[in-house]
Amino acid sequence: MLWDFVSQHWRHAIEILVLTFLIYQVYRAFRATRGARILVGLVVILVVFTGLLQLFKFQVITWLVTKALFVLLVALPVIFQPEIRTALARVGSSRWLDWLLRNERRQVAFLGILGEAVVSLSKKRVGALFAIERNISLKPQQDTGVTINAIFSPELAQSLFYPKSPLHDGALILAEERIQAAACVLPVSQKELSDRSIGLRHRAAIGLTEETDSVCVVVSEETGAISICMDGQIERGLSVEKFQERMEEIFLGKSKEHEKGVSQESGSEADLADSGDRDLDGDPGATDR
Numbered sequence: 592m593l594w595d596f597v598s599q600h601w602r603h604a605i606e607i608l609v610l611t612f613l614i615y616q617v618y619r620a621f622r623a624t625r626g627a628r629i630l631v632g633l634v635v636i637l638v639v640f641t642g643l644l645q646l647f648k649f650q651v652i653t654w655l656v657t658k659a660l661f662v663l664l665v666a667l668p669v670i671f672q673p674e675i676r677t678a679l680a681r682v683g684s685s686r687w688l689d690w691l692l693r694n695e696r697r698q699v700a701f702l703g704i705l706g707e708a709v710v711s712l713s714k715k716r717v718g719a720l721f722a723i724e725r726n727i728s729l730k731p732q733q734d735t736g737v738t739i740n741a742i743f744s745p746e747l748a749q750s751l752f753y754p755k756s757p758l759h760d761g762a763l764i765l766a767e768e769r770i771q772a773a774a775c776v777l778p779v780s781q782k783e784l785s786d787r788s789i790g791l792r793h794r795a796a797i798g799l800t801e802e803t804d805s806v807c808v809v810v811s812e813e814t815g816a817i818s819i820c821m822d823g824q825i826e827r828g829l830s831v832e833k834f835q836e837r838m839e840e841i842f843l844g845k846s847k848e849h850e851k852g853v854s855q856e857s858g859s860e861a862d863l864a865d866s867g868d869r870d871l872d873g874d875p876g877a878t879d880r
């Protein structure tokens with residue numbers, strides 16, 4: 592009985608909620624403007640008038656009012672032009688937009704710090720493995736290491752990976768732009784890689800990204816080479832510029848024009864999947880799938 596009622600009317604309930612929300616937002620945007628009273632007055636007159644017409648069933652007047660309403664609808668944006676501009680300006684500075692912009696600014700700052708840390712570790716040939724949490728929680732991997740829960744800074748990252756530091760072995764887990772834990776053990780990929788020289792640090796990065804949607808960044812202790820792992824793929828031997836570019840693409844959704852050129856040169860995604868390897872930047876580094 593109740594189920595029948597719910598299955599018949601759930602769409603109406605959603606419609607009512609959406610309309611209520613929209614009407615309230617329009618009211619909020621307009622309430623402090625000069626035209627708000629005119630709008631309220633118009634709506635009241637319209638409701639009363641339509642009610643009376645329904646009650647007395649005056650057909651000709653109803654027809655006239657319907658036509659006039661159409662003209663009014665076209666005229667409304669002209670009459671309320673200043674109010675609409677103010678309301679739109681308010682939407683532009685709304686908290687939602689602020690939140691989105693702030694979020695992007697935080698991500699940009701985070702990528703800047705990560706870039707600084709990675710470049711410095713690479714120059715000094717200090718081995719490092721960063722695992723960046725996205726939608727899937729890395730709590731199980733965090734629990735294998737030592738909780739840090741600190742603001743992420745290049746200096747702290749370098750100290751943690753410093754070879755004589757007690758926490759330098761294993762991965763640093765980053766989540767919500769903070770260092771959550773250090774010396775974490777990641778699942779090592781078992782798949783066969785075309786490059787057999789790939790060691791455990793890189794395999795652990797591949798392994799984690801096979802199991803989760805996280806992104807891993809590896810700095811090789813041997814060569815200082817920078818790699819990015821995502822979806823079980825590794826992109827190796829990235830230049831600093833290429834690394835920054837790829838990270839922006841992954842986290843900010845920014846794609847650079849000339850990347851199209853690179854992908855055209857090195858073949859489509861499907862070709863790459865077939866070949867099993869791909870060169871990302873013409874360096875000796877390759878991508879293993």
Ligand SMILES: Nc1ncnc2c1ncn2[C@@H]1O[C@H](COP(=O)(O)OP(=O)(O)OP(=O)(O)O)[C@@H](O)[C@H]1O
Nearest residue numbers: 718760761762776777790791792793795811812813
């Ligand atoms: N399962 C794991 N999870 C996290 N880190 C790991 C794991 N296994 C190994 N490591 C890290 O990798 C280091 C060993 O790296 P190894 O030399 O085998 O790898 P590599 O991929 O060749 O890296 P590099 O180029 O830096 O030498 C260990 O000291 C440890 O810090």
